Amino acid sequence: MSHDGLSTRAVMRSVAFLTAGALTLPVLTACSSDDRASAPAAAQDIALTPRDKVADGATLTWAVDALPETLNAFQADADAATTRVAQATLPAMFRLDAQGRPQRDPDFLESAEVVETEPRQVVLYKLNQQAVWSDGREIGADDFAAQWRALSGKDTAYWTARNAGYERIERIDRGANNLEVRVTFAKPFADWRALFTPLYPKDVMGTPDSFNDGARGKLKVSAGPFAVQKFDTKAGEATLQRSARWWGGPAKLDKLVLRAVPRDKRAAALAAGKVDLAEVDPGEARRIALAARDRGTSGPLAHGPGAAITPGQALRSWALAHGEDEEAAEAEQLARARTRKAVEKYADEQAGLRDLTVRKSLEPAYTQLALNGSTGPLSDERVRRAVARALDRAELASVVLSPLGLPAKPVGSHLALAGQPAYTDSSGALGKQDTAEARALLADAGWVPGGPVKGTKDAKDAKEKAEDDAKKAGADPDKASGSGQDGSDGAYIVGRDDPKPGDLPVSLPAPAAAAQRTAVARQAALFAPAAGEDGEQARRQDGPQRIGQGGAPGAYAPKGTAAPRDPSAGASPAEAAAGPLAKDGKPLTLRFVLPSGPGSEALRAVGERISRMLERIGIRTETTKVADDSYFKDHIASGQYDLALYSWPGTAYPATDARPIYAKPVPAADGSLNVEQNYTRVGTDHIDQLLDQASSELDEKRSRDLVRQADARIWAAAGSIPLYQRPELVAVRKNVVNAGAFGFETPIYQNIGLAKSPGRK
The missing domain is CATH 1.10.287 (Helix Hairpins)
Known part of the structure; x- marks a missing residue:
């Protein structure tokens, strides 16, 4: 899989401590349920073509990252290629449209609705009367019941990766006939449309042995426009052929081949005609654009090796x-x-x-900055919030998306994406980018500039240097160190030009530094920014003159004191002398882990920008680049990081699918911490309660409101900061239609094919 990369789309549906604190937060309510869903940030790009304009026949080869380890989408090692096979070969009760909304698939389902809510929720499915498995057997209630039993979690002999929703089912009964299925829930389930997609035959789901092993490398019985013809692990290919038992519109392609091609080999495979369609990285997309531009030119190329x-x-x-x-x-x-x-x-x-084009949109997934809140400085919510407030998310989105000509608006929700009904921008619960406020939060947490660091020369020479600086400044060392008879904490502050509201001092004469460290921490809360939308600090109209409009919270200076400098101007010599932020003799340094492989250049570029933004507020980062195959397993999942970048997919069922990602970690029986998929280790009881309520609320508008409220709380906890929606770049032969950058929409595989030649009927 790619890294921007480490999108866990397949994982989210498969597997997948800290309270909000005492800080005063902006209002955490979300928009009302009457709000209309916004449009997707970018439209899909698939060369949409009517079926009568698509030629019959041909084989299309589609590049995937790897041949799937299993064809059972409910096992832990299922991946995106597993999903592709399942979508093309198995029943789906609901599929997603271009806005990421579940829609009934008429090829399988005549209707599905909640017919009872008291005393139990009952959903009645009426199946398409033509729907049959490839062996001729009717699709019916027996298949629903077998899948429920396998995924309910009651029988541990089934090696299932997820059972969300299935564990709430009480029983499954036949209706008037085998094509009517009554599903009764023991507990209300709002996301019932997520169930039975894909639907496997009872031959796969009926016993633990058939579930665990029967569908790993073959799928004997299927029900879709395609069927699995060959699964060749040595060649790295899965061949799907048009199904003779398909009752819907026949597949336009004779065969669909999924071929494993590494990301860095895709340009060569496309050029050689070995692949017809492939997700590509920005570098390959630029090459394809240059190839089209250079058509008909002669002489050496102005790009590439040697250029x-x-x-x-x-x-x-x-x-x-x-x-x-x-x-x-x-x-x-x-x-x-x-x-x-x-x-x-x-x-x-x-x-x-030259015969290829790049179709582009935004993938239904977003990249986030993850903050590990289990240990170290980030276990303090104030430090996490400071990191978040230091980020210019619009700039970070622009780094990745603007060069591609894609909308560069930051993502405003953890639980939905623009265009989906549940989407609203809840980032205001955390606040806008504000360097001064970020510094104030760090000061309130005890991280102050210029503090001596244990084990360094600073610690050894701090007192001596302070006295020398005091003498140079013409000050009494005793008074400057905070022991003046007037009881002041010292007022000699050297700042920066053009202050921003709330800026902390970045340099003090060393005699005043020690006292100011105490004063800043003690008084930051008294002069913190007001809770207005613009985030500007409320001014005091009385008392001694402040340094500019901001300065150190609670710190004052006589008239004529130099004004603070703008942080964007870079560190002054005085600031450099002050050293890093420190607390209890330790510098504020965070471990930033990034992937090193091809295809993750964008992540590394974003990581560099983030490091520079954090440096402006006194946070230093130590960046470690690790191999792709160990990045997620050995660092993210195991918690061996402070900061990291990885992606989560959007989902039509956020109350259910997002629950394990943001659930509050709890101690396991063996003493370890059960984090489920919450790799930031940051969660609250309130978030859990809101998501649980949303998943049980059958009123769709009310459920969406609860999801939005949960998202606002997730923002406030500052465990993860959504940055931008991932680009979706798909290289495809120009005559391929109904395929490309699908965005939210589930592909309609029977409509994919080649455009008819002009004049061909």
Whole structure:
């Protein structure tokens, strides 16, 4: 899978301490349920074409990250390729539309509705009378019942990855006939549409053995426009062929081949015609755009290997290759030969890319900054909130999306994406970007600038340096250190030009530093920004003159004291001398873990920007780049990080699917912490209660309101900060239609194919 990457779309539906604190928060209510859902941030791009304009026949090869380990979507090692196979070959009661809303699939379902709510919720499914499995057996209540028993969680012999919703079912009965299925719930379940999609035959779900092993590498019985013909793990291919038993509109393709192609090999595979459709990274997308631009041109390409060599460098290379130094000449000749070979290969690939186009949209997934709240400085909610308030999320979204021509608006919800009914921007519960407020929060948590750090020369020489600085400033060391007879904490503050409201001092004469560390921490809350939407600090109209409009909370200076400098101007010499923020002899440094593999360049670029933003408020980061295969397992899931970037998918069922991601971790029987999928380890009882209420509320508007309230609380807890919706870039041959960047919508596989040639009937 890609890393922006570490989208856990398959995981979210499969598997998948700290209270809000005493800080005063902005209002945490969300918009009313009467709000209309916004439009998706970007429309899908699939070359939508009527079926009568799509040719019959042909084979389409679709690149996937890896051949699925299992074809059973309810097992822990199911992935995105498993989902592709299931969507093309198995029944789905509901599919998602372009706005991410569940819609009844008429090929399988005539109707489905809640027919009773008291004393129990009862849903009545009426199946399409033509719906049959590929072996000719009617799809019916027996299949529903077998899937419920397998996924209910009551029989541990079934190796299931998830049972959300199925554990609430009390019983399943036949209605008037086998095509009517009555599902009775022991506890109300708002997201009942999420169940029985995909639906497996009772041959797979009927026994633990058949569930655990029967559908891992084969799917003998299916019910969809395609059926699994071959599953070749050695070749890395799964071949789906048009199903002869399909009762709906016949598949336009003869075959659909899913081929495993690594991300860094996809441009070559597309150019060679080995793949017809593939998700690509921005680098490959640019190559395809350049190939189209260069069509019909002659001469060497102005991009690719060797294109950056200047005339001077070329002349020097020729001179070395033909010089008298035989050893140097041989090495240079080999280098020139390698470059020529690379240029020729690149040019050939560019020629092969000219018949491709890139379809682009925004994927139904978002990238977040995760803050590990289990240990270290981030266990303090004030520090997490300071990190969040330091981020310019609009800038971070622009880094990734603007170069691609995609909307660069930050994501405003953890639980829904723009266009979905439950979406509303609840980021106001945390507050807008505000450097001054971020510094004030750190000061309130005891992290102050210029503090001596244990084990460093600062600690050893702090007192001596303070006295020297005091003498240079012409101050009495005793008074400057806070021991003045007037009882003041010292008023000699060297700040920065052009202050922002609430700015903390970044440099003090060292005699005043110790006293100011205490004063800032003690008084920050008294002069914190008012709770207005603009986040600006309320001013005091009395008392001594403040430093500019902000300055250190509670700190004053005589007239004529230098005004603070703008933080964006960079650190002043005085600030550099002050050293990092420190507390109890320890500097404020956070471990930032990022993936190192191809395809994660965007994550690393965003990580660098975040590090610079945090440096402005005195937080230093130590970035560690780790291999892709260990990034999630060995660092994110195990909690070996302070900051990390990874993605979560959007879902049509946030109350159910998001519950394990934001649930408050609880101690397990063996003494460990059960975090489910909450890898930030940040959660509250209130969030759990709101999501539980939303999942049990059958009034859809009320359920959405509860989801929005939960999202506001998740923002306030500051365990994860949504940044931007992930780009979806799909390279595809120009004559392929009804496929590409699908956005929210579930692909309609029987409509995918090649456009008819002009004049062809």
